[in-house]
Amino acid sequence: MRLFTAITLGKTLEARVTEELERLRALAPRARWVRVEGLHLTLLFLGEVDRARLGELRAALAPLGPRHAPFTLSVGGGGSFGSPSRPRVLWADVRGDVAALKALQADTAAALLPLGFKSDHDDYAPHLTLARGKEHGDADLVRCVEALSGRELGEGRVDRLILFESQGANYVPRVEVPLTRAP
Template sequence: MMIRTFIAIELPTEVKQVARQIQNQLGESIEGIKWVKQENLHLSVKFLGNVEENRINDIATAVKNAVKESSVMNLKTGHWGAFPNEKSPRILWLGLEGDVPDFIRMSKNCESELAKLGYEIDARGNKPHITIGRIRSSKKQKGMINILKDIPIESILFRVDELKVMRSELNRNGAVYTNLQSVKLDK
């Protein structure tokens, strides 16, 4: 059986609330955005796509190998952004600060270990962010960016001490995420 799979960091409630505040403030002013449900907010490390169920243990082992030298990290909410850029936003995200170099190093290690199993390395790299919404309509993008600039973002510090191998099941109400395996950071 194929399972839609990704590697992620689960977020504390306080961080999800900061993201929700931004969604609520923007939601009152802008149409055409599909907001990520609060329970689905997470910090992605690697999206794998559809994988055979019997490969989940191998994936978890690769992640364990990747984080052997990784220490517990402290990240904090700090800014907002958009992909591909602010002029043509398609994805709105909440950016993170703090031990970002450690996160990037860990993410690259995960990419390398998973590449040994045949998964492609993402050439774009991994900028730590929390996707909060996907833009469906480009009609009001400029107004949205101006509104975003005026929204203060509360800085919430949080500890990262494990990664999760997650299942994503798509249904008519959106995605449902389930933890398949957890991998603790060793140091």
């Protein structure tokens, strides 16, 4: 199983991002755009994991729920990764209670480290991936970055941590941990 931990941002924000993606697709028709049904913020990528380990992953993640309260994030603006003239990735900026998001990510990484899963990033930088360019980037994504400037896409409430299995373009929840600490 190809697994990763993530959060989702709710149906209202998904609907708003869907509208924005339709507008941006016209600016960069060759880019590979994310599917809104799979919209998420990855906390920790685990990679290929034997199905028999689901129980130990569930046990490691379950204690995180009572330690974290639900929180709100917003999405707006954006930027790109890669060459400024031929970006490889288009992303939207994540705002709001980013401190709570970073705390949840750090706690998730710490909980999974004893099981052999190490974070790829020393400093977690949350962003919402919207599109990917071809192998050497996509000059059309530059116009998308400009089009995102100053745009607010809305906000969403984060109330759970999810262990997803990636099945190609589909993401299947395997473990859900509600965030239950009182604010």
